[in-house]
Amino acid sequence: MTDAVASPTAWWDDPATNWDDPGPRRLVLLLEHAYTDAGDIRRAGVAIGLDPSAGGRSAEGDMASSGWRSFLAAASRRGQVLDLAAHVLHDQGVSEFHAPLRSLLGDRLGEVNARILLHYGLPPRPAEGADTFVDSILAAEVVPGRHGELQTITSPGQGFVDPRAHLQAMGDMLRRTAMIEVGGFPAGTGFLVGEDLLLTAAHVLDRYHWPPSPLPAVRAIFDFEDAGRSAAEAGTPVQVKDFITGSLPTQDEAANSAIDNWDAPADRLDFALLRLARTVPDFNATSGTATQRGFYSLLPDEYVFAAQRQYYIMQHPLGSFVQLSSFSGRPLLSAGGTRMRYAGNTLAGSSGSPVVDFRGRLVGLHHYATPGRNQGIPIWMIARALLNGAHSSLFTGAGPAAAAAAVREVDPFATVAVLRRPFVNRQNLRKLMREMVEHRDSYRTLAINGASSRAGVSYSYQLASHVSDQAPLCAALRAAAPGGIKVVKIDLRDFLKAGVERARTDIGLAMLLELGIISAPSDIDAQAARGTATLVATLSAKLRRSDAQWWIFFDSLDNVQAVKQGDVDELVHALIKLADDVPVPLRVVVAGREAQKFADEHTAWAARDAAAGLTRGDVEAWLRKRADEEMRGIDEAKLAAKLTSLFPPGPLPEPEQLALCLPAALEEVLAS
Structure with missing residues (x-):
């Protein structure tokens, strides 16, 4: 495991890698020795966003090398083996394996360190000697066309005063920039200027009206990066709740005819300030090693551009994964100072992108392009409009802010689509879930009979997840659950596949992580997962203090006898009893082919629904x-x-x- 690999090897990202070949086999052996617990495969999957059931366990129930081999095969098919290496190098619990892994990586180490920077942040500068972490990233070469977020980090800039500052700026941009969806379709880009405040171009929402008319459904999708996933799987979506204030583009810009007549009055700055329905979760929060996102400060002082300085535009052109464009030199300012033009490559969907300098200072908002030129709004013009306006206290904290120009209210139970997929009928399910959310004295357990989907995610769960996502936009749900509705999905198929003797403990760990009681499986409080009584007591203490409403959704309950093995039924029964305690804001859902049979054995007070065909x-x-x-x-x-x-x-x-x-x-x- 200590032999160095002198040059990059194709097997690290070859989907057809043979894991019995010498180099790949060394990685299998390293993982097998570093992680001796069967649950480590599942936790590695969570850390890199890969289905943890891809690893599984052998029929004998021991942690054989075939478990890691099958997991690595799944990771390689999605181009995530280097993501796994980053997870291992960041895990200080296996630090004795870091040196042999770095040696095995060879020239691929820079790519892995770029992933570490992206997902976990920049480690401290060494007290003495070379900054090898930074140097390896700047020397790395990422395969073009894939992993746009990594090309962003490793792209060499011009005129670096401090390479470390450059890398920090790139990481900040990636974590703070979001793809904007309007009405379910990609429309532009936006970025954080507060914990729950998003800035974008007004025309991304409506070219001719502020506030937009009619009010559209708008989502900001953070972390929309090509990490080997499809677009449907990627990202951290957050709903837009309030359309706080904005300024429209000029008529020529709205008509795409602003070429020579590109100056604009100060009341036509083409920006929209939006409030998100919730604070964006920390980056990589599910791994237990979250990195704070932060946000850009709005500075009213005019920025002094330099001729030899490099500037960057972080964008989601045409709704694609994040991409970086850059230009150097001083932009051309319009006569009134309300517009600036610069070089660089942008496409439709880039409007609303942040323009930052090499140290990470926000200098503009990209909003328009003409043949051979890009155009943006100097950020100090937007900052002055906001800091001197009715909503200045959002940034200064001095007194109450004026009401938002418009607030979007929805009824999530009436939806006809979830994740752009049609959601048809299920009127009884909608009615029951609404009652359970809004009324404390209603049912606390719901049994849904019906076949589970091939993916283990039923339509019933999709509705629950949609309600959770949209709850901040519904007055009745905000009143019932001020802290929001949190849905924890436990797909029993995954846990039982990993072995019945560990299923209950692994389910307990998953719930402790989802409820924020522990941040990593290694936390001392994770011991509570080992026993049903201690786990339920821990959950009870957490939930009684919560202003959120928690729904634990047990999907794929297709075989009652299988659930009885490993004491999983004992755990679910204890949670049903806990939910019946009125002060505890907990609801339990069991769904699958034998859900009602299971519910009949554990409670006499459960709502019932059946997933039938469509007429x-x-x-x-x-x-x-x-x-x-x-x-x-x-x-x-x-x-x-x-x-x-x-x-x-x-x-x-x-x-x-x-x-x-x-x-x-x-x-x-x-x-x-």
Whole structure:
């Protein structure tokens, strides 16, 4: 394990790596010796955002090398083996294995250190000697076209006064920048200027009206990076709640015709200040080693640009993963000082991006492009408008701020789509969940009978997750749960697959992590997971002090006998009893093919729902409601024909397959 690898080797990111070959085998052996507990594979998966069930355990239940080999195979298919190496090098509990791992990495060490900087922050400067951590990152070469966030960190700049300051600036930009979705579709970029304050370009939301009319559904997706995941899997989404204040673009800019006439009055600064529904979680919070995001300060002093200085634009062009553009030299300022033009490469979706200097100071907001030129708003102009306006106390803390220009209110239980996927019918489930959330004296346990999805995430859980996400935008839910609604998903299929004798303990650890009682499995309080009584007592103490409402969702309860093994049923029973204690803001959901059978054995007071197939009437109602939302009419003849094709004679179609057809069906039946 101590032999050095002299040059980069393809196996580190080759999806077809043979883990019995000499180099890969050394990594398997290193992991096997560093982590001797079976739960370490699961925790490694959580740390790098990979399905922890990919590793699993052998049939004998011991931690054989095949467990790590299968986990590494899954990681390599998603290009995450180097992410795993970063997790290991950051784990001080296995520090004796750091030197052999660095040696095994060879010239790939810089890429791994870039990941450490991104996910865990910049380590302290060494007291003496070379700053090898920083040097290795600046010397690294990341494969073009992948891992845009790593290319951002390793990209060499011009005129570095302090490479460490440059790397810190790149890390800050990545953690503070978000992709903006409007109405479920990528629309621009934004960045944090407060713990829950987001700045973007006003035209990203509406080119002609402030506040936007009608108010759109807006989400900021942080950490939207290419870490080997699909776009649907990536990111930390946070809803926008308040449209605090803004300033529209000029008419020429709104019409995309501002070429020579590019100066603008001071009341046309094309910015929007938004309040998020919650504070953005710390970066990498799920790994137990979170890095604070921070936010950019709005400074009213005019920035002095330098001819030899490098500037950066962090962006999500066309809704893609994060990318970096740069330019050097002084931007050209307009006559009134309200616009600046500069070089660099940007595309649609880059509007609202931060422009920062090589030390990480915010200097502008990118908002427009003309042939051969990019255009932004000098940040001091926006800062002066905000610091001298009715909302200045948001930044100074001096007195109350004026009311937001508009506040978006929604009813999450009435949704027709979750994560852009159609959500049809389930009226009984919507009704029961609403009652359980809003009324303390309602049911505390919900049993949902129905087949679990192939992914182990049922539509029922998707609704619960959607309600959790949208709760800050609903007055009734804010009143019932001022701290929000928190949903903890326990997919029993994953835990039972890892071995029944450890399932209950691993479930306990997962709940302690999700509830924030521990930050890492190595915490001393993690011992509470070993016994049901101590675990429930720990959860009870935490929940009684919480102003949030907690939903623990046990999915894939498909076999009661399997759940009885390893005392998992004892744990769920104890949680059902805890939920029945009125002062405890806890709700328990069991979902799966035998959920109601399980509930009958453990409580006489459970709400019940069944996940049935979709009928022709369900789909027709969904199509009509979506047409109303689009403010479009329905072509009745096309609607009748489409419903006939979707529901031919015979058994009802599978709900999942039917749902996939509905977006296209909607386009077909809308009146022209």
